[in-house]
Amino acid sequence: MDENNQNYYEDEYLKPPVKRKKPRKKIHFSLFKVVVIVLLVISLACNGVLMYMVFFNNSTTTTSSSSATVNEVNYDVTSDLTDVVAKAQESTVGVLTYENDTSSGSGSGVIYKVDGTTVYVITNHHVIEDASKIEVVYSNGEYITAELVGSDEYGDIAVLKMTVDFEVEAFNIGDSSLLGAGETVLAIGSPLGIEYAGTVTQGIVSSPLRTISVDLNDDGSYDWDMNVIQTDAAINPGNSGGALINAAGELIGITSMKYSSEDVEGMGFALPINDVVELADEIMETGKVSRPFLGISGISLSDYSSYELYMYRITTDVSQGIYIASVQSGSAAESAGLQAGDVITAFDGSEITSYKDFLTMLYAKDPGDTITLTINRSGNSMSVTVTLG
Numbered sequence: 491m492d493e494n495n496q497n498y499y500e501d502e503y504l505k506p507p508v509k510r511k512k513p514r515k516k517i518h519f520s521l522f523k524v525v526v527i528v529l530l531v532i533s534l535a536c537n538g539v540l541m542y543m544v545f546f547n548n549s550t551t552t553t554s555s556s557s558a559t560v561n562e563v564n565y566d567v568t569s570d571l572t573d574v575v576a577k578a579q580e581s582t583v584g585v586l587t588y589e590n591d592t593s594s595g596s597g598s599g600v601i602y603k604v605d606g607t608t609v610y611v612i613t614n615h616h617v618i619e620d621a622s623k624i625e626v627v628y629s630n631g632e633y634i635t636a637e638l639v640g641s642d643e644y645g646d647i648a649v650l651k652m653t654v655d656f657e658v659e660a661f662n663i664g665d666s667s668l669l670g671a672g673e674t675v676l677a678i679g680s681p682l683g684i685e686y687a688g689t690v691t692q693g694i695v696s697s698p699l700r701t702i703s704v705d706l707n708d709d710g711s712y713d714w715d716m717n718v719i720q721t722d723a724a725i726n727p728g729n730s731g732g733a734l735i736n737a738a739g740e741l742i743g744i745t746s747m748k749y750s751s752e753d754v755e756g757m758g759f760a761l762p763i764n765d766v767v768e769l770a771d772e773i774m775e776t777g778k779v780s781r782p783f784l785g786i787s788g789i790s791l792s793d794y795s796s797y798e799l800y801m802y803r804i805t806t807d808v809s810q811g812i813y814i815a816s817v818q819s820g821s822a823a824e825s826a827g828l829q830a831g832d833v834i835t836a837f838d839g840s841e842i843t844s845y846k847d848f849l850t851m852l853y854a855k856d857p858g859d860t861i862t863l864t865i866n867r868s869g870n871s872m873s874v875t876v877t878l879g
Contacts, residue, residue, distance in 0.1 A: 579688040586624070599650065601661060611626055613730075623635065639774060648773075663763060670695065783821065792810045837851045859877075
């Protein structure tokens with residue numbers, strides 16, 4: 491190898507690219523240390539800030555949590571509605587009935603008026619019907635024997651009277667005419683017996699005014715139309731005569747009946763308190779509800795087949811109306827000249843198709859009113875004027 495070549499390689503060996511970059515490598519190393527140090531300082535600073543914030547927030551959270559805990563501990567689950575229910579339960583009673591000193595049934599009632607130590611309770615007529623003895627069970631567990639002031643089958647209302655030696659409070663009476671569909675209502679009573687006294691169910695007003703037909707004498711035919719409040723609040727046997735109240739705790743109805751069927755749910759009915767009060771006040775004043783009296787015993791022709799009419803020896807060419815089976819002596823009907831065998835076909839010009847129609851029109855009148863009946867007698871139509879008793 492000649493000297494020139496040796497010097498070439500030696501020069502290249504002595505001055506390799508790496509060797510020429512050594513100063514830059516040192517610069518990079520210095521910058522790296524600086525960056526690391528800066529990042530370390532920032533990290534320590536951030537950690538310090540975070541630790542401070544955590545400590546501060548923990549103190550704040552502890553205080554806040556402490557406050558929240560206090561609030562939860564002191565939280566009162568009662569509401570205006572529970573207060574309303576508690577008060578209503580005290581004004582709702584159970585009603586026990588006896589026949590010949592043997593328990594015959596039970597229902598519910600509401601404290602209507604309190605006069606000193608005398609208490610008046612409203613319940614349903616069908617709750618106390620045929621009872622020889624009636625007991626009222628108060629919310630404090632006291633059993634008090636009650637006197638029946640009077641009742642009305644068609645209005646399904648009865649008023650009881652008794653004397654107590656403890657404090658009781660009557661319901662605040664509402665206005666059932668102000669009810670609207672969808673309004674919240676509560677039913678309170680003793681379903682299935684006194685052991686469940688004070689049971690509360692909640693629902694809404696399904697319809698504030700519904701007319702339903704009822705069978706009062708259990709003959710299978712409807713013979714009366716009743717105005718009722720329809721609700722989906724659960725009403726069970728034993729609730730009859732109990733309270734239907736609004737969210738303000740006002741008595742707006744007397745629970746009376748329900749549709750009972752596997753195919754039907756949530757159809758209960760209550761008597762509007764406006765109608766109830768009118769009847770109850772009359773019973774308290776006179777012992778009864780005065781209804782106009784015609785003085786006949788009759789049947790609805792549309793309720794019987796031609797074969798049944800033949801079996802009962804009812805002969806008439808008329809297919810609908812009220813067949814007069816008998817006329818009471820000294821009655822308004824006798825005074826007007828009505829006879830057994832006559833068929834009433836119209837009442838004040840309105841056609842009569844059923845006994846229910848007849849009673850509805852009759853009881854819309856007052857004693858002493860004069861009415862005009864269209865009758866069919868032996869195939870001949872005539873008008874008869876009657877002054878109701």
